Amino acid sequence: MDRFLAWWRTSSEGLNWNWLEHIALLLAAAAFSWLVWKVVFGKLVSVSKTTKTQWDTIVLESVSVPISVLIWLWPSSYAIDSLLEVTSKASTDWFAISRRVMLFGVVLWILLRLVNKVEAYLMTSETRDQTTVSAMGHIFRLLLAVVGVLTALQEFGISLTGLLTFGGVGGLIVGLAAKDLLSNFFGGLMIYFDRPFSVGDWISSPDRNIEGTVERIGMRMTMLRSFESRPIYVPNSVFSSIVVQNPSRMQHRRINETFGLRYKDADKMAVVVADVKKMLEAHPDIEQRATMMVNFDAFAGSSLNFFIYTFTKTVNWAKYHEVKQDVMLKIVEIVHGHGADFAFPTRTVSFDNGDMAEANIPLPEQLNATPNQD
Template structure:
């Protein structure tokens, strides 16, 4: 603090206080420009609300704060320059660099706000794939950050050629040290581009104990909500080496059941099969453009079996079971309507008897029935 006071007293001896007028004019002009901008901005917002498109509103939101900051900071750099020029002992070369850096930072800020606003707008629509929207947003932010860092380094006089040469060697070292992190990053990119699943899909893997609903696809890992409502965090690199099923993208759900009737109802099998098939062909919840089969299938140990093979229109799990229940109950009605019934496991033992031979076989006294004392 003492050094600053000593520097100020020494510098103030040769100061020309005309710079105060310049600073006042610049800050006053900045205040007027800011008020004009706020007035114009409010009018533009009112006009944008009356248009059919949302893109004008998105652009205005992205420009609002950065332009306000620019209106105040840009004249302030000239005001600081006037103060520095008043002191012969203080250089002002760094101000030109600061102005260029300010312009670069503000432009990057506008672009980032624009990317975020567009991503938020597109995410509100159910017609667009949320995974793709999120992926493009991540890539654009990384690209802007990379361009911004390189531009700022060049403004500060750092050679990009040497930096990129060093980056090649350094990138190899970092890549070997963080191979898992990089594999998860590129695994996330493959999910974004290949789109085996999206946010909201129900997935499962026969190779791993993974099943649930996808809630978030990050750049390093994917969060899945299991059917027990537990969060499951899976590194993205895992999905490049396992098989993933996506039941959410099914077109239909299958009903594949085998039904057995009694052997003594064999003469009714033909009409039962015909009526069941007719019922399925007229059922409002059965997909008629998919495979539909009802056929006598096998002579089982205790029953004559026929099978039904068809598909429902719905893929919703709960609704599918309601349709399947309705189909099965209608089959019960058809079987009973024809005087038949369903079989259950039974065993029949048949004896071939020869009365003449049986009379000549002596009966073991121990096996003879006890005499009736009554």
């Protein structure tokens, strides 16, 4: 504390204290400008709430905080510049550069907030692909960050030519050291551009033990949620070398089932098959434009088999099983309605008397005879 007081006495000797009035005027102007901005901003928000579009609200929310910060920082920088000039007698030319960087930083801040809010707004829309929206948000944020860093370096006098030359050599070294990271990054870009799946899709891979619902597609890895609610984190580079099935983009789901009637119901097979086909043709949840087959198929070991091959209109997994259950219950009603029934595994063995004698199998009367006591 003593050192500070000594420095202040030395620095303030012979000073013209008019700079205090300048600082006070600058801060008062900042306070007045901030109050005016708050009043104007409140009026603009009230007007935006009466419009049908959300874009004006998004723009206002993006600029509100950065402009408030700029209103205080801009005059404050002049006040600090004046204070340092009269106390330290040092050059304060770098303050002019700082103000330009600050102004550009506020503009960059506004653009970043605008990108984030537009992305959040578009993600709530059901008509837009969330994967594409997220990809464009990542790309715009990355571009703004690169432009901001390069502009700041140029303003402070750092040569971009030398930096880019060093970046070429350094980039080669970093690329060799972090090839897996880069492959995952470019794998994420390929997912964004090719769009084999989107957020919310259920995907699986026959090549790997990967199956679940896509929850997030990042720049390095994709997160899935399995049916056991376990998170699965897959590096994006994996998707460039495996086959991915996307059942969420199916047009229909297939019902392919076989039913067996008893052999003694052979005379009812034709009418059962015909009625089952009529039922499918009249069913509201069966796709009539897709392949539909109902045919007697095989003489099985214990049954006469017929099969159905058809498709549902829905691709929803739960709804599909409800439709399948309804179709199978209607088939049970049709079979029973014709006095037939379903077969189950049975085996019938028959003998005639001649075969039984040759096999030395005792006849029923021999089984009841009294054994000879002699």
